Amino acid sequence: MLIDRSVRVDAITTKIGNLPQQVRWGPTLQAVATEVEEPKAEPEATATWKRQQIAALPKIGDLMRSGRIEAFTYFGLKLEDWLGSPGLIDGAGNALRGVNIQKVEPAFDPTYLFPMAFDRASLESAIIQFVGLIVRAPVSCWDTPKIRTALAEPPRKPTTKLREPPPAY
Numbered sequence: 001m002l003i004d005r006s007v008r009v010d011a012i013t014t015k016i017g018n019l020p021q022q023v024r025w026g027p028t029l030q031a032v033a034t035e036v037e038e039p040k041a042e043p044e045a046t047a048t049w050k051r052q053q054i055a056a057l058p059k060i061g062d063l064m065r066s067g068r069i070e071a072f073t074y075f076g077l078k079l080e081d082w083l084g085s086p087g088l089i090d091g092a093g094n095a096l097r098g099v100n101i102q103k104v105e106p107a108f109d110p111t112y113l114f115p116m117a118f119d120r121a122s123l124e125s126a127i128i129q130f131v132g133l134i135v136r137a138p139v140s141c142w143d144t145p146k147i148r149t150a151l152a153e154p155p156r157k158p159t160t161k162l163r164e165p166p167p168a169y
Contacts, residue, residue, distance in 0.1 A: 001060070003073045003101055005080040010050070011057045014093030015040045037091050057095040064099040071101040 017038035022029045043050040063069040090097060108131075 001064075001069055001071055002077075003071050003096070004077045007057075008096065010054050011061065011095040012091065012093060013040055013054070013095065014038060014091050037093060039093070061095040061097070061099055064096070071096070071099050072104045073101050074104050074106045076106055 014037045017036050018033035019036045020031060020033055023032050024030075043054065060069065064071050
């Protein structure tokens with residue numbers, strides 16, 4: 001199972017809250033806020049599909065911890081965390097706490113598309129057409145002897161000079 005940011009965020013059902021308390025410090029009472037774990041707001045009532053998916057995450061987490069389902073991610077998905085923390089990763093409300101998430105290489109590296117110069121319109125058009133072909137093609141069309149042979153061969157060095165391949169991580 002591929003774990004992206006939305007799965008990690010939805011699996012965390014708690015957030016950090018503050019519990020105001022009075023603490024006696026010498027002759028005075030001091031107001032302090034103690035950090036506590038409190039439930040996150042649930043999705044809107046109209047988002048029944050999301051509520052059903054979130055309700056399934058504890059069972060999926062149990063299956064992953066038992067080894068019946070394997071969890072995977074790749075570097076590009078981990079970069080999404082730069083947008084902000086997914087939440088209390090080690091908190092009691094994380095349905096995926098303790099799950100071993102393995103790193104894999106992405107099936108497609110979109111970073112090859114972004115550094116293109118505008119004067120390479122024909123190359124850009126070819127890449128856009130290729131990506132469109134991949135997105136629209138049914139899975140059955142990828143299971144051919146020619147594609148199986150191509151996938152079994154070691155990858156070739158890119159022929160375009162868009163940029164060097166990303167370093168291994």
